[in-house]
Amino acid sequence: MATLGKIGRYDFLSEPFHCDFSKKLFMGHLGNHLLNAADFHSNDRDFGMNYLNPIHKTWVLSRLAIEMDDMPAAYEKFSVETWVESALRFFTNRNFRICSTDDSRTYGYGKSVWAMIDTETRQPLNILAIRDGEIERYIEKDKECPIEGLSRVKMGKEAKLARTIDTHYCDVDVNGHINSIKYIEHILDLFDIDHYRKFRIRRFDIAYVAESYCGDKLNFYTEERDDDTVCVRVTKTNAETVDAEVVRCMLKFEKI
Missing domain, CATH: 3.10.129.10 (Hotdog Thioesterase)
Known part of the structure; x- marks a missing residue:
C-alpha cells in the first residue's frame, strides 16, 4: 500500500x-x-x-x-x-x-x-x-502554523466561583471521561448572549489537567483581565475529592 x-x-x-x-x-x-x-x-x-x-x-x-x-x-x-x-x-x-x-x-x-x-x-x-x-x-516540520504557541494559563487565588454544574450522560465520551469539547461548551456558557453580540472569540486556549467522570460536579472559576481576556479554572468535586483542578482555559475576545 x-x-x-x-x-x-x-x-x-x-x-x-x-x-x-x-x-x-x-x-x-x-x-x-x-x-x-x-x-x-x-x-x-x-x-x-x-x-x-x-x-x-x-x-x-x-x-x-x-x-x-x-x-x-x-x-x-x-x-x-x-x-x-x-x-x-x-x-x-x-x-x-x-x-x-x-x-x-x-x-x-x-x-x-x-x-x-x-x-x-x-x-x-x-x-x-x-x-x-x-x-x-x-512528521511535517515545514508547514507553517502562524499562531502563537500554546500558552500556560496562569491564574491567581482570587478567581471567583461563577458556576457549579452536574455532569450527565451526554457529557461523557468514548474514553469514559468528560468530553473535551463539553468543557469548551460549558465554559462558553459562562457568558450571556449579549456578550456575544458585542464580542467574538479571537482565541481559545485550553489545558486538560486531569480527568473527570459522570456524576462529578464541575466548578467554574473566572478571572478577568484588562485586555478583553478571561481565564477560567475548572475543578471537580465528588465523594472522594473537593475542588481538584481538571481544566484551565483562556479566552481572548475581540469587539465586533
Whole structure:
C-alpha cells in the first residue's frame, strides 16, 4: 500500500443547527471537527483509535488552542488540514488549518498536544513504541502554523466561583471521561448572549489537567483581565475529592 502524505485534508459542512444566532459555526462544533480530522488522519495512517482501542490504548487531548479570523457561516463548506509537527515519547504536537474548500481563504489555525494512555490503568504510554514509531514517518516540520504557541494559563487565588454544574450522560465520551469539547461548551456558557453580540472569540486556549467522570460536579472559576481576556479554572468535586483542578482555559475576545 502506498504511503499517504503527511498532511491530511478533510471536508466538512457548517450545518445550520451547529451555528449560533449570528449564523456562524459554534466554537464547540468547530472543535469537534478538528478532533474528527485528527482521528481521520491518524486512522488513515495506522496509529489511530481503530488500531489502538482493541489493544486497550487511546489518544487523549492534553492541550488545544484555536485562533480564528472568522468562522464558517451556515451551509458553508470548509476544510480542515491537519498534520503532526513533532512526536516525543509521551506527547505529540498536532496542528490544524481551517480554510474554504476552494482554498481561497483561511479562517484560522489550531495547535494541540496529545498523549496516549492505557485505557485500563489510565497511565501514559510511549507513543514511539506503537508500530515501531510509525508516527515518525508522518512528521511535517515545514508547514507553517502562524499562531502563537500554546500558552500556560496562569491564574491567581482570587478567581471567583461563577458556576457549579452536574455532569450527565451526554457529557461523557468514548474514553469514559468528560468530553473535551463539553468543557469548551460549558465554559462558553459562562457568558450571556449579549456578550456575544458585542464580542467574538479571537482565541481559545485550553489545558486538560486531569480527568473527570459522570456524576462529578464541575466548578467554574473566572478571572478577568484588562485586555478583553478571561481565564477560567475548572475543578471537580465528588465523594472522594473537593475542588481538584481538571481544566484551565483562556479566552481572548475581540469587539465586533
